[in-house]
Amino acid sequence: MKKFITIIVCKILRWIGKILGKGSSLPGKIALKICPDILERVTLPPYIIAVTGSNGKTSTVEMIAHILTENGKKVAWNKEGSNQIEGVTTLVLNSATLGGKVKADILLIESDERFARYTFRYIKPTHYVITNLYRDQLTRNGHPNWVYEALKDSIYPGVQLILNADDPLVSCFAEENQKVIWFGAERLEQDTEEFCGIYHDGKYCPHCKSLMEYRCFHYDHIGHYSCTGCDFKRQEAEYKITKADLREGVITVNSEHEIHLQLKSLYNIYNILAAFTVASLVGIKEEKIAKSINGFVAKNGRVVTFTLGNRKGTLLTSKHENSISYNQSIRIAAACEEGCEVLIIVDAVSRKYFTSDVSWLWDIYFEGLNRENIKSVLLAGTYCNDLAVRFSFTGIPEEKLQVLETVEQAVEVLNNDKKEEIYVITCFSDKDKFLQRVVR
Amino acid sequence: MKILHLYHDVMNLYGEYGNMVLLTQVLNTCGIETELILQPLTQRPDFSEVDFIYMGAGTEENQKVVLSALSEAKEELKDYIFKGGYGLWTGNSFEILGKLLVDCEGKEWKGLEVFSYTVRQQKKSRLTGDAILTSEGLKEPAVGFINKCSYIEGVSQPCFRVLMGMGNEKEGKTEGIRYENFTGTHLTGPMLVKNPYFLLKLVSDLVKKERNEELSQEERQALLTGVLAKETAAYEVTLRELRKRMEK
Numbered sequence: 001m002k003k004f005i006t007i008i009v010c011k012i013l014r015w016i017g018k019i020l021g022k023g024s025s026l027p028g029k030i031a032l033k034i035c036p037d038i039l040e041r042v043t044l045p046p047y048i049i050a051v052t053g054s055n056g057k058t059s060t061v062e063m064i065a066h067i068l069t070e071n072g073k074k075v076a077w078n079k080e081g082s083n084q085i086e087g088v089t090t091l092v093l094n095s096a097t098l099g100g101k102v103k104a105d106i107l108l109i110e111s112d113e114r115f116a117r118y119t120f121r122y123i124k125p126t127h128y129v130i131t132n133l134y135r136d137q138l139t140r141n142g143h144p145n146w147v148y149e150a151l152k153d154s155i156y157p158g159v160q161l162i163l164n165a166d167d168p169l170v171s172c173f174a175e176e177n178q179k180v181i182w183f184g185a186e187r188l189e190q191d192t193e194e195f196c197g198i199y200h201d202g203k204y205c206p207h208c209k210s211l212m213e214y215r216c217f218h219y220d221h222i223g224h225y226s227c228t229g230c231d232f233k234r235q236e237a238e239y240k241i242t243k244a245d246l247r248e249g250v251i252t253v254n255s256e257h258e259i260h261l262q263l264k265s266l267y268n269i270y271n272i273l274a275a276f277t278v279a280s281l282v283g284i285k286e287e288k289i290a291k292s293i294n295g296f297v298a299k300n301g302r303v304v305t306f307t308l309g310n311r312k313g314t315l316l317t318s319k320h321e322n323s324i325s326y327n328q329s330i331r332i333a334a335a336c337e338e339g340c341e342v343l344i345i346v347d348a349v350s351r352k353y354f355t356s357d358v359s360w361l362w363d364i365y366f367e368g369l370n371r372e373n374i375k376s377v378l379l380a381g382t383y384c385n386d387l388a389v390r391f392s393f394t395g396i397p398e399e400k401l402q403v404l405e406t407v408e409q410a411v412e413v414l415n416n417d418k419k420e421e422i423y424v425i426t427c428f429s430d431k432d433k434f435l436q437r438v439v440r
Numbered sequence: 441m442k443i444l445h446l447y448h449d450v451m452n453l454y455g456e457y458g459n460m461v462l463l464t465q466v467l468n469t470c471g472i473e474t475e476l477i478l479q480p481l482t483q484r485p486d487f488s489e490v491d492f493i494y495m496g497a498g499t500e501e502n503q504k505v506v507l508s509a510l511s512e513a514k515e516e517l518k519d520y521i522f523k524g525g526y527g528l529w530t531g532n533s534f535e536i537l538g539k540l541l542v543d544c545e546g547k548e549w550k551g552l553e554v555f556s557y558t559v560r561q562q563k564k565s566r567l568t569g570d571a572i573l574t575s576e577g578l579k580e581p582a583v584g585f586i587n588k589c590s591y592i593e594g595v596s597q598p599c600f601r602v603l604m605g606m607g608n609e610k611e612g613k614t615e616g617i618r619y620e621n622f623t624g625t626h627l628t629g630p631m632l633v634k635n636p637y638f639l640l641k642l643v644s645d646l647v648k649k650e651r652n653e654e655l656s657q658e659e660r661q662a663l664l665t666g667v668l669a670k671e672t673a674a675y676e677v678t679l680r681e682l683r684k685r686m687e688k
């Protein structure tokens with residue numbers, strides 16, 4: 001009876017909440033108050049797939065949901081991405097019959113790295129995807145190893161782990177867990193033999209601290225590594241990207257399936273591959289998966305094209321406090337052969353919490369913009385002076401740099417008849433300040 | 441002038457190399473030649489002819505690796521600091537200089553015993569936050585960010601008073617350590633870059649060490665409006681933003 005009431009209350013609250021445009025965590029929160037063990041009382045679907053990682057969890061989850069749904073599976077998932085215990089409770093109860101049976105083949109959960117251990121105490125995933133562990137929002141997260149420790153507590157025995165073989169820290173999750181399926185990229189055309197970046201988080205073995213050797217780097221410390229002191233090494237991947245043609249924007253999965261990238265960058269390849277792997281494990285044919293991914297249009301609006309007067313531009317949403325995300329955007333701008341101007345905006349570090357910490361600017365490989373084809377770099381926002389300090393050590397000639405306190409001023413400066421494309425690199429927290437001043 | 445950046449390749453969590461890049465640049469502007477020694481984890485450090493030692497923040501795991509590595513050179517290091525050697529250790533690096541370090545699992549690690557404090561780490565929650573800190577002999581407060589998992593008991597000579605943020609002890613009002621010319625602080629990342637006035641004090645001390653007289657008022661002013669102009673502008677903004685935050 002208690003179960004029945006809790007589910008009803010949750011459904012009604014969710015219904016009201018939707019009308020009022022409220023988020024999805026409150027109904028679950030109240031449900032947990034009424035019946036703290038409600039999640040143990042419901043019947044969950046045979047597949048419970050969880051996705052976590054520093055970068056791209058939302059895209060990965062959206063992609064998985066798209067592939068599975070298109071191929072006839074019924075998926076219960078959180079479109080709003082409320083990924084703490086309350087949001088997941090709302091999702092589960094809202095998808096359940098009044099008798100407590102979740103009406104879906106698959107429950108798909110995007111999980112915040114820090115809260116996974118609490119959520120999974122009640123809902124144990126059958127499949128657990130970990131895409132990457134990068135330096136991300138360190139003002140909250142501490143550092144990647146801190147997140148690793150928290151995530152480790154969320155892995156319960158018997159779960160099928162699906163891990164990125166190319167990320168050394170992620171691969172450490174395999175240690176005590178024998179059930180692992182690896183995904184990764186084979187040696188790619190644009191790989192480097194030398195590390196390229198500011199900090200090398202794969203320089204030393206996570207186990208024995210001996211030097212690691214890399215046969216190739218895909219980007220940053222992501223690549224093919226092996227320890228010189230113990231047997232820790234990159235594992236052979238079962239699902240793999242066998243080719244990446246960034247000129248054409250096409251990657252090949254398992255030597256057969258071509259997938260078109262929305263953005264000619266390596267940034268999203270592991271998210272695509274993770275989604276591909278999961279869909280395959282659920283039993284969908286590889287041809288069908290590839291077809292679904294090719295028809296998928298990401299809704300997150302990471303890349304926005306715009307016009308400013310007669311000029312064309314692209315805004316590349318990057319995460320503040322996340323150097324790998326920035327580095328990928330920098331690579332895209334740097335690859336613009338016709339020449340371009342770049343605007344970087346740091347106005348509010350986060351939209352969710354306050355900090356004025358800009359240490360992360362020193363982790364970004366801004367040196368990648370020191371090229372002939374980058375005609376000028378504009379630095380704007382509250383923290384433009386911090387950007388200016390950082391850029392004074394990039395080797396980029398001072399006459400190419402311009403420092404502006406507001407986004408408005410930056411837009412004024414860029415509104416001219418120059419022919420070069422404009423690339424804007426900034427975060428969710430700041431992008432609308434720019435986009436509201438241009439035509440999309 | 442020889443500047444040693446200890447374990448730059450593991451104690452590097454928050455962009456700490458920026459400190460050394462700027463420090464050497466400013467010293468060079470003052471006419472002092474510098475040699476920056478980037479000491480990797482794989483090499484044993486040598487403190488014998490060094491004029492300044494810097495170390496940044498690392499993971500709790502790497503902090504212990506570095507503690508073990510430095511145990512061999514413990515006496516030399518102690519000697520260096522006690523004889524008035526110059527140094528700045530930021531983030532959790534200076535934690536290892538105490539008597540005892542209790543890690544997140546409760547395991548006890550013997551410190552390098554330069555100082556007599558005890559460090560207790562915990563893994564329940566990460567302790568992070570912006571900070572405004574004041575210090576003796578410096579009109580302008582230091583700003584920055586603290587990112588740690590520990591509290592320190594028994595610091596006899598702290599470096600800062602806490603205006604905003606966390607101190608050494610839970611609810612403590614003092615932060616870091618200061619012994620003669622050596623400073624330890626939990627401020628992370630490029631704290632010298634963020635704090636041109638604090639940097640200037642350090643540069644002035646190092647200049648005095650080299651040529652026996654401090655920077656003149658004119659020289660300081662020239663640095664602040666010259667090579668440190670952008671840093672000074674950035675500092676003013678951060679201090680303004682943090683003060684605004686504090687008043688809320």
Ligand SMILES: [Zn+2]
Binds near residue numbers: 207208230232
């Ligand atoms: Zn090893």
